């Protein structure tokens with residue numbers, strides 16, 4: 001498995017990342033997914049405080065509680081800033097965003113507890129918050145970094161102006177913007193979102209890289225996949241991996257065999273014309 005700096009001053013992550021959003025499973029099943037990922041060289045795990053109705057960090061943390069030695073073999077990403085009504089959060093009555101200093105610090109410290117770890121490798125603001133005060137975010141990030149609780153910071157689902165604005169107030173680089181990129185959502189490759197990250201020397205993290213299992217085009221591209229001796233899912237990941245911004249796909253499967261399959265996508269060297277043909281099939285038209 002390839003390992004790369006997501007940013008020159010940021011952490012080294014496995015090129016394919018395991019996302020735990022859908023891992024609301026029994027602790028033994030999660031332990032197996034963690035182990036399979038690690039066996040395949042997928043050492044980076046993408047969490048959020050809210051995944052599994054605020055349960056998934058805790059379920060994952062159970063494995064780290066039982067096997068603390070695993071912590072040094074992995075990198076942990078988590079997110080904060082979304083709140084929604086839930087039995088676990090009785091004081092929240094409306095879905096909203098909270099990027100106040102107080103909440104960012106509380107959420108990061110809570111993630112540390114849930115995950116049974118002393119540090120988070122990368123903390124992301126999950127969604128752009130219309131009430132985001134960049135000075136407060138800067139204070140929260142600085143405090144967490146200075147205390148060694150969070151080592152790196154980034155954002156998710158931010159537009160270019162939102163990214164620039166926040167970066168302007170921070171003493172440290174935003175090392176990524178985690179955005180939706182796949183053959184079903186190619187816009188970030190054309191609307192400047194990915195170009196901004198390249199300019200900042202930050203690599204994108206691509207969420208739902210297989211469109212949550214809803215990619216089309218498999219029938220049209222069946223022969224191409226056969227020629228590469230790959231599955232259509234592997235070809236679709238190889239399509240993302242070819243981009244020069246060094247996209248880190250965040251896969252979401254709950255099946256160990258599909259984690260193994262995804263890890264092999266890195267061995268596929270996609271031809272440039274095949275890349276454009278896949279784009280044509282996905283968008284229904286040739287480039288201009």
Ligand SMILES: NC(=O)c1ccc[n+]([C@@H]2O[C@H](COP(=O)([O-])OP(=O)(O)OC[C@H]3O[C@@H](n4cnc5c(N)ncnc54)[C@H](OP(=O)(O)O)[C@@H]3O)[C@@H](O)[C@H]2O)c1
Nearest residue numbers: 019020021046207208209210211212213233251252253254
């Ligand atoms: N930042 C954000 O706002 C945001 C938003 C959404 C997601 N995320 C992150 O991105 C991660 C991935 O999202 P995602 O789960 O939508 O990603 P995905 O990899 O595009 O989709 C995974 C889904 O596709 C299904 N699937 C069907 N065929 C598959 C195949 N051949 N190989 C693999 N999966 C197949 C999986 O089912 P099986 O489980 O049955 O394999 C699973 O339900 C999440 O876990 C989370 O960490 C972030």
